[in-house]
Amino acid sequence: MPLKKLEKLTQAANTYKTILNAMEEWVVIVDHQAKIFFINRPYARFLGVKAEDVMGKKVTDVIENTRMHITVQTGQAERLSFQKILGSNMIANRFPIIEQGEVIGAVGTVIFHDTHEWKQINSHIKALLAEHDFHRQKSLTADKVETGANFHLNDIIGDSQVMKSLSSKVTQVASGDVTVLIRGESGTGKELYAHAIHQLSDRAEFPFIKVNCAAIPENLLESELFGYEEGAFTGAKKGGKAGKFQLANGGTLFLDEIGDLPLLMQAKLLRVLQDREVESVGGTRSTPLNIRLITATHRPLESLIESGDFREDLYYRINVVAIDLPPLRERRDDIAKLADFFLQKLSRRTGRRAPKLTVQALTAMLAYNWPGNIRELENVMEAAFYTSHDRKIPLSLLPPQLAQNGTSIQENAIQPNLAQPNASSLKEQLNQVERNIIKTVLIECGDNRTKVAKQLGISKSTLYEKLDKHGIS
Structure with a gap:
């Protein structure tokens, strides 16, 4: 490893050493050779070793059933992974440390020290969420007669x-x-x-x-x-x-x-x-x-x-x-807001931060005809919410028929340059995509407005509104 990169790793570890030692979570950092570079005091205390004595040793010789060396080799993060250490089932996270595209080490944390602790915390969180929901619902309905109507x-x-x-x-x-x-x-x-x-x-x-x-x-x-x-x-x-x-x-x-x-x-x-x-x-x-x-x-x-x-x-x-x-295909301007609503709803229900749709995914959603309408959109967002990583929903997480349909239309449309540093707002970008799609379909249909409306899955009146909106004659 270049000396400069080793110095960066050392500087980062020294900066946060006091904080890492104060944490209840157990933390270990390894270098590019999977040798222990840092281990915080709580983790060393549990392992029955002194932190300074294990510095430079291979992590596999110090921590039982570790996979830190694999994280260094693959550069892939491992989240909420079970690991048995000294007879206890623990839950750990492992993340590669990447500098200029090169793996220079990895950091691992044991976030639950046994499965019983995990179950206790899980139950505690559920109880807090239930209490929050109860008080919120109670405050909303305090002056309201229960009639069976739940939506306004x-x-x-x-x-x-x-x-x-x-x-x-x-x-x-x-x-x-x-x-x-x-x-x-x-x-x-x-x-x-x-x-x-x-x-x-x-x-x-x-x-x-x-x-x-x-x-x-x-x-x-x-x-x-x-x-x-x-x-x-x-x-x-x-x-x-x-x-x-x-x-x-x-x-x-x-x-x-x-x-x-x-x-x-x-x-x-x-x-x-x-x-x-x-x-x-x-x-x-x-x-x-x-x-x-x-x-x-x-x-x-x-x-x-x-x-x-x-x-x-x-x-x-x-x-x-x-x-x-x-139908949803005739109110495409609402798709982004509806999608965000469903993601935020799932976030409140689960306590997990809501992921964001990438521009490519949202563009595909705008191009799709949504035969199942809002119910289908909600189902798609729920599936994407639970399968997303890094708080993003890329095109690959959308159902195949939706992604393929969106990709097909996008390939035929004149795409806005989303890579420009001074890119316009998301709404403006989506308007540009919609405008390009309509122009492309107009050319394909020989300017036959009836055919265009049918191919886009909207009524003629909606088509004329959009032509006027985008200044297409």
């Missing part, structure tokens, strides 16, 4: 123009008592908007009851929705059971996936909505209803009407005000 309009992430318009419409609609049909592809957040409408309405302090029409077996739907009297059928609970309509009285009933409701139940639902009263299965008396109805579907109800699978009269009853949620 502010919980919906998005700064794009389409989302701002949508929020404005929801605010206007929520204040009335009008029946609302929320439409959108799977994963666009239809349930969140149902919660938000209830929270903004005059019924906010009354129950919010949700039913997934696709998740309940057909033979149980009637009793689940309308309730039943004691003895109404074999297996009926003693005293009967209130249905979702009765439970929602005074508040809001949210029927999700109403397009999957069987025809027989559609007829019964229509009757309840027309008469504003409900009769339990096996009952003889009707109960007056005072509810607001919100429904949602990802299915094309008009096509279902044509095929005879959905009643036209029920369609007009529930489709008083329609709220159409855009």
Whole structure:
């Protein structure tokens, strides 16, 4: 090893020697030959040696089951590695010391002195997080009546123009008592908007009851929705059971996936909505209803009407005000913010610092069409969060179909020079990438705007907004 590099290692060790000796963690530093260069007093005390006596000795001769020499050879860090020393199972970290691209040594730390200590600390951290979450939730709900609605309009992430318009419409609609049909592809957040409408309405302090029409077996739907009297059928609970309509009285009933409701139940639902009263299965008396109805579907109800699978009269009853949620591919400006939201959410849940997306990864995400919408984005971010290292999410950690799609479009686009020292802001870079992608696709489609919109997976109106935004004629 060059003398200059040895001097640098010596200077660094001397600078921090007092601190390293004061630490409870055990620390050892080796040189490029895996010989002990420094070992702090707590570690030497445990090994039963004097620190000055083991200086210059091979680390393999001093520390049992060590892998420090391997770290020097490979230059690869090893995190949270089990190591048995003097009969105790310990957890250690090992990191190479690199100077100008050359490994000049390595540093190792024993962060938990036995697995019991690790389990104790792990339980302690979990208890602290649980206590924090409890007090936070308690402070948030101290003056709030528990109704079943958990999300507010502010919980919906998005700064794009389409989302701002949508929020404005929801605010206007929520204040009335009008029946609302929320439409959108799977994963666009239809349930969140149902919660938000209830929270903004005059019924906010009354129950919010949700039913997934696709998740309940057909033979149980009637009793689940309308309730039943004691003895109404074999297996009926003693005293009967209130249905979702009765439970929602005074508040809001949210029927999700109403397009999957069987025809027989559609007829019964229509009757309840027309008469504003409900009769339990096996009952003889009707109960007056005072509810607001919100429904949602990802299915094309008009096509279902044509095929005879959905009643036209029920369609007009529930489709008083329609709220159409855009797919994620039509609100790409929100992808970066949504991704960061999910990463921060995971960070709060786990106590681990949230990693950051590289520009290449985010560019690929902007180019992807997201058939699973926000739910797919959340799943991708969760996978990347748990597999990321060094607090970065590179392109390689994204699913193959997403990364390949993004790479394909990027290769055809005129790329901004991200390596310039005076590079513009991330938002400006992403705008430039989007502009280049649109220009490339325009050329490929012979300036056919309909084909361009189809290839990009956006509506023509969204395409024209983006052309105007980027000054593309």
